[in-house]
Amino acid sequence: MATGTEPHLNSGGVRSPARAAIAAPHLRTDRWWLAPAATAAGLFAFVVYSTWRAFANADYYAAPYVSPFYSPCLARNCREMAGGPNADLFGGWWGISPAIIILIFPLGFRLTCYYYRKAYYRGFWASPPACAVAEPHKKYTGETRFPLILQNVHRYFFYAALLVAGTLTYDTVLTFRDSQHRWGHMGLGTLVFLLNIVLIWAYTLSCHSCRHIVGGKLKHFSQHPVRYRAWQFVGRLNARHMLLAWASLVSVALADFYVYLVASGVFDDPRFF
Amino acid sequence: MSSSYEARFKVWRGDIQGGDLEDFTVEVNDGEVVLDIVHRLQATQAPDLAVRWNCKAGKCGSCSAEINGRPRLMCMTRMSVFTREETITVTPLRTFPVIRDLVTDVGFNYQKAREVPAFVPPEGVGPGEYRMFQEDVDRSQEFRKCIECFLCQDTCHVVRDHEENKQAFAGPRFLMRVAELDMHPLDAAAESGLDRKATAQDEHGLGYCNITKCCTEVCPEHIKITDNALIPLKERAVDRKYDPLVWLGSKIGRRSK
Numbered sequence: 001m002a003t004g005t006e007p008h009l010n011s012g013g014v015r016s017p018a019r020a021a022i023a024a025p026h027l028r029t030d031r032w033w034l035a036p037a038a039t040a041a042g043l044f045a046f047v048v049y050s051t052w053r054a055f056a057n058a059d060y061y062a063a064p065y066v067s068p069f070y071s072p073c074l075a076r077n078c079r080e081m082a083g084g085p086n087a088d089l090f091g092g093w094w095g096i097s098p099a100i101i102i103l104i105f106p107l108g109f110r111l112t113c114y115y116y117r118k119a120y121y122r123g124f125w126a127s128p129p130a131c132a133v134a135e136p137h138k139k140y141t142g143e144t145r146f147p148l149i150l151q152n153v154h155r156y157f158f159y160a161a162l163l164v165a166g167t168l169t170y171d172t173v174l175t176f177r178d179s180q181h182r183w184g185h186m187g188l189g190t191l192v193f194l195l196n197i198v199l200i201w202a203y204t205l206s207c208h209s210c211r212h213i214v215g216g217k218l219k220h221f222s223q224h225p226v227r228y229r230a231w232q233f234v235g236r237l238n239a240r241h242m243l244l245a246w247a248s249l250v251s252v253a254l255a256d257f258y259v260y261l262v263a264s265g266v267f268d269d270p271r272f273f
Numbered sequence: 274m275s276s277s278y279e280a281r282f283k284v285w286r287g288d289i290q291g292g293d294l295e296d297f298t299v300e301v302n303d304g305e306v307v308l309d310i311v312h313r314l315q316a317t318q319a320p321d322l323a324v325r326w327n328c329k330a331g332k333c334g335s336c337s338a339e340i341n342g343r344p345r346l347m348c349m350t351r352m353s354v355f356t357r358e359e360t361i362t363v364t365p366l367r368t369f370p371v372i373r374d375l376v377t378d379v380g381f382n383y384q385k386a387r388e389v390p391a392f393v394p395p396e397g398v399g400p401g402e403y404r405m406f407q408e409d410v411d412r413s414q415e416f417r418k419c420i421e422c423f424l425c426q427d428t429c430h431v432v433r434d435h436e437e438n439k440q441a442f443a444g445p446r447f448l449m450r451v452a453e454l455d456m457h458p459l460d461a462a463a464e465s466g467l468d469r470k471a472t473a474q475d476e477h478g479l480g481y482c483n484i485t486k487c488c489t490e491v492c493p494e495h496i497k498i499t500d501n502a503l504i505p506l507k508e509r510a511v512d513r514k515y516d517p518l519v520w521l522g523s524k525i526g527r528r529s530k
Binding site for chain 2: 011013014016018019021022026027028029030086114116120121122127128131132133134135137139140141142143144145146152153154155208209211212216217219221224228235238239263
């Protein structure tokens with residue numbers, strides 16, 4: 001280039017010497033801060049709530065409802081849930097709340113999710129806080145090195161999330177019993193669980209890794225018509241991935257809170273039949 | 274309400290040596306876009322104001338600038354989206370070196386374009402003999418809508434906020450080009466020994482992208498750059514570099530045709 005505008009190797013960002021001399025880090029006049037602030041507040045609220053419930057180790061079962069935070073329950077210190085998702089894989093040595101064992105998987109799935117990455121990179125790490133708003137960091141290496149290079153394991157958390165969603169589907173089927181475990185009944189909690197499981201599956205299947213696995217990795221869709229249709233279906237869900245991420249986050253907390261209210265005696269589950 | 278009014282503008286004037294925002298009051302008429310106003314400034318108040326433009330139809334990608342701090346095409350930004358009381362700020366793209374006023378040196382992008390290996394023709398198929406199914410080429414065609422306005426490159430914080438990353442990072446536009454070629458049904462790069470999935474990460478800096486979607490937000494062609502190009506490319510790179518199951522599958526002959 002003969003313009004004298006060759007890149008300078010410094011980290012001045014928008015204030016680099018060759019760029020237009022503008023002191024302000026950004027010139028946006030809209031409420032650009034609202035979206036990251038709301039995102040951070042929403043995620044923080046969920047983290048506080050789920051931490052409390054995960055470590056509480058109480059009020060997570062009120063027949064026929066099992067809190068999604070405690071399912072499947074994989075230690076011996078789990079409450080006995082008639083026909084429920086008990087599986088004593090960890091034995092008696094596990095002393096703290098059994099929710100911790102299983103929550104690692106949905107937590108990992110959401111932490112490495114492509115939508116949530118955007119949400120917390122913007123909301124908590126300000127990298128960037130909003131488009132064309134300068135970030136405060138002096139260096140940036142993105143997801144090229146440890147620990148963020150671990151985001152590449154997302155597809156393995158997706159496989160685990162499928163198993164968790166399968167278990168929660170089983171739990172939802174169990175809600176068609178009454179408190180004496182007789183089948184053919186339904187209460188308000190059944191509707192809460194049904195809503196939750198639909199949103200959990202929709203969010204799980206709308207995952208970008210799922211989209212890649214079912215067909216996105218192919219070069220010739222014409223040779224794989226079934227996978228092409230599956231890819232199109234997942235693609236339609238994927239376009240709403242952010243919406244489904246939030247809706248399923250709220251619904252899983254709501255389902256847990258419903259169980260908490262019933263199990264702690266604050267509220268009686270209205271029975272339809 | 275009158276169809277004509279006086280608007281307040283702040284336009285950055287200067288060059289690589291320095292510059293500042295300059296105030297203007299200028300007439301605006303119904304149906305006009307920001308580029309019309311910049312042209313009126315040239316005609317009436319600032320005849321030496323430098324601005325790059327061409328088609329005035331959102332198809333040439335020349336008139337990229339930042340309007341009220343947001344990367345946009347001046348010819349596609351209607352004045353009616355602003356209130357009459359608002360002061361409208363127009364600056365050059367803040368990721369690239371400025372040449373003069375609203376004109377920047379976007380040579381970085383042409384450098385990065387050259388670094389992406391071209392389409393590799395399939396062996397034994399001559400020009401005019403290419404045959405493809407529409408569903409196989411749909412994905413690549415979405416990316417061909419790109420008008421090279423470089424707004425995505427401008428807004429990407431990887432290079433906007435970190436000049437030092439310009440060497441290692443190709444930017445969303447050219448990672449999308451890699452994705453376009455890797456998804457192309459007739460591209461024979463793999464057969465010729467070029468693994469676009471691996472080079473996307475190793476040579477074009479795909480790992481720097483933290484998928485915050487600003488490139489998608491600013492694209493005037495509404496290309497889903499992040500969801501349809503960058504994330505699928507990241508997943509393809511994972512296939513090559515971080516997924517032992519896919520690696521094992523490729524070794525026993527189950528390839529993604």
